[in-house]
Amino acid sequence: MTGFIIQNPTLEQCLKAVKMGIGARRLLIMLGELRVDYFGRGSSELDYGERLLIVKSDGSLLIHRPTNVEPVNWQPPGSLYRAYVKRGLLVLEAYRKRPEERVKVTFRRVSLVGVYHLKDEAEFKLYTAEEIMKKAFIKRPDLVEKGLRVVLEEKRLRAGLVDCFCVDSSNRPVVVEFKKDRASVEAVEQLSRYVDELRRGNPEVRGILVAPSITREALERARSLNLEYRRLDVRSCIRVLESIGESVKPLEYFEG
Amino acid sequence: MTGFIIQNPTLEQCLKAVKMGIGARRLLIMLGELRVDYFGRGSSELDYGERLLIVKSDGSLLIHRPTNVEPVNWQPPGSLYRAYVKRGLLVLEAYRKRPEERVKVTFRRVSLVGVYHLKDEAEFKLYTAEEIMKKAFIKRPDLVEKGLRVVLEEKRLRAGLVDCFCVDSSNRPVVVEFKKDRASVEAVEQLSRYVDELRRGNPEVRGILVAPSITREALERARSLNLEYRRLDVRSCIRVLESIGESVKPLEYFEG
DNA sequence: TTCTCAATTTCGTGG
DNA sequence: CCACGAAGTTGAGAA
Numbered sequence: 001m002t003g004f005i006i007q008n009p010t011l012e013q014c015l016k017a018v019k020m021g022i023g024a025r026r027l028l029i030m031l032g033e034l035r036v037d038y039f040g041r042g043s044s045e046l047d048y049g050e051r052l053l054i055v056k057s058d059g060s061l062l063i064h065r066p067t068n069v070e071p072v073n074w075q076p077p078g079s080l081y082r083a084y085v086k087r088g089l090l091v092l093e094a095y096r097k098r099p100e101e102r103v104k105v106t107f108r109r110v111s112l113v114g115v116y117h118l119k120d121e122a123e124f125k126l127y128t129a130e131e132i133m134k135k136a137f138i139k140r141p142d143l144v145e146k147g148l149r150v151v152l153e154e155k156r157l158r159a160g161l162v163d164c165f166c167v168d169s170s171n172r173p174v175v176v177e178f179k180k181d182r183a184s185v186e187a188v189e190q191l192s193r194y195v196d197e198l199r200r201g202n203p204e205v206r207g208i209l210v211a212p213s214i215t216r217e218a219l220e221r222a223r224s225l226n227l228e229y230r231r232l233d234v235r236s237c238i239r240v241l242e243s244i245g246e247s248v249k250p251l252e253y254f255e256g
Numbered sequence: 257m258t259g260f261i262i263q264n265p266t267l268e269q270c271l272k273a274v275k276m277g278i279g280a281r282r283l284l285i286m287l288g289e290l291r292v293d294y295f296g297r298g299s300s301e302l303d304y305g306e307r308l309l310i311v312k313s314d315g316s317l318l319i320h321r322p323t324n325v326e327p328v329n330w331q332p333p334g335s336l337y338r339a340y341v342k343r344g345l346l347v348l349e350a351y352r353k354r355p356e357e358r359v360k361v362t363f364r365r366v367s368l369v370g371v372y373h374l375k376d377e378a379e380f381k382l383y384t385a386e387e388i389m390k391k392a393f394i395k396r397p398d399l400v401e402k403g404l405r406v407v408l409e410e411k412r413l414r415a416g417l418v419d420c421f422c423v424d425s426s427n428r429p430v431v432v433e434f435k436k437d438r439a440s441v442e443a444v445e446q447l448s449r450y451v452d453e454l455r456r457g458n459p460e461v462r463g464i465l466v467a468p469s470i471t472r473e474a475l476e477r478a479r480s481l482n483l484e485y486r487r488l489d490v491r492s493c494i495r496v497l498e499s500i501g502e503s504v505k506p507l508e509y510f511e512g
Numbered sequence: 513t514t515c516t517c518a519a520t521t522t523c524g525t526g527g
Numbered sequence: 528c529c530a531c532g533a534a535g536t537t538g539a540g541a542a
Contacts, residue, residue: 049376120305
């Protein structure tokens with residue numbers, strides 16, 4: 001990792017570092033007192049305050065306040081930049097075309113500016129909860145219902161992509177939809193759209209919503225739409241997969 | 257803004273700064289070569305690479321790679337921390353209960369550690385595209401249909417919050433729902449839930465989905481549910497509001 | 513490019 | 528604390 005950092009830089013030092021850092025596609029970090037104006041898909045305004053600004057090597061812009069995971073303002077990769085000094089203020093503009101959007105950052109004071117070149121080639125591996133549930137269900141359909149048989153691991157309908165298409169012990173088609181969290185009315189509606197489409201061809205089609213829990217409203221709506229609910233949580237699925245020797249998480253995790 | 261920064265710190269300096277920074281609810285910034293393991297709602301693994309780590313004063317954790325707006329790993333506000341040195345490696349663990357989640361960061365090298373106290377009291381003001389559309393519609397309902405009259409700017413139903421409740425020139429009730437982007441099947445379903453609820457009391461109730469465009473499937477579903485669609489885009493709304501002297505964006509914006 | 517859906521979504525608001 | 532819906536959602540994958 002190569003780079004440099006300047007504490008309490010002059011405006012000129014700062015402007016130079018910013019232009020160099022962004023131009024050379026480095027990571028730019030700035031701490032200072034700044035305001036932000038945004039206009040594009042929406043429109044926002046944020047008066048002066050002390051914040052952290054980051055420009056990444058792909059042109060992403062992030063402005064972080066002292067709290068929250070989400071940046072208060074941002075600009076996606078590929079944004080174009082313009083930096084200048086005007087009336088004693090350092091201005092950084094990030095521009096994006098399609099959709100047309102602009103973020104303008106005005107610094108009243110800069111406490112820190114840093115430019116670094118990061119090397120990061122590692123591959124990010126993620127297992128989502130729904131993947132885990134589905135994987136376990138495919139191995140052991142009886143987790144949801146005895147006699148169930150998986151026909152298709154996914155099925156594309158006009159209404160969307162069905163999680164699992166099965167038949168039950170009486171040969172009735174069954175659409176299975178997984179939710180890792182408590183199932184909401186939205187989830188029931190989604191399953192309903194799939195089942196509706198298939199019931200036009202065969203009114204016998206069943207729909208099962210599989211989730212660790214379900215809201216009262218969602219259960220009511222499911223009943224009125226003749227859909228079913230089965231309880232299943234991610235933790236049980238992990239146990240099942242581990243018991244049959246399937247890896248579901250990075251090994252050697254939290255040994256300490 | 258008060259704080260300090262250490263370049264190429266020793267492990268001990270680093271550990272001390274980390275504990276102090278997080279303990280005192282400051283902003284902690286670290287640049288170094290690190291790996292990340294996560295387990296909770298999902299599960300992820302990321303081998304060593306050069307990245308930026310941030311812990312905010314509310315306990316949020318962010319780990320950023322050199323590209324993308326989104327952090328590769330994170331932990332929400334209120335997380336609890338544990339830091340220690342083990343076999344020459346600096347480890348930082350962020351823990352969250354409910355849902356139970358852990359992020360473990362292992363540093364092989366630290367190039368920079370900084371601790372700062374930021375003061376940021378400003379209020380963030382955001383105008384969303386839907387707000388702009390609704391505002392324009394309330395001023396000029398004929399943007400959607402001649403003779404329409406707004407009765408309630410919002411109306412709470414069991415099914416949710418209706419954008420606008422109106423009556424048409426024949427005194428039929430009309431539910432209006434705005435979407436800033438191309439309207440999807442989801443949007444139609446949402447409007448359908450509102451209208452269904454009201455049609456139980458009065459089968460004459462109309463539902464109009466207002467959006468810049470609509471998908472083929474959504475339009476079909478709207479027709480089959482006896483709902484209507486009217487084209488309206490945000491840009492026209494902004495023009496309308498500006499023409500009647502309503503502010504829709506921060507003033508003095510991008511004067512240069 | 514456009515569309516469709518998932519996300520460790522996050523975030524706010526109302527009950 | 529739970530439920531629900533919006534977001535400048537972002538991001539990936541398929542048509």
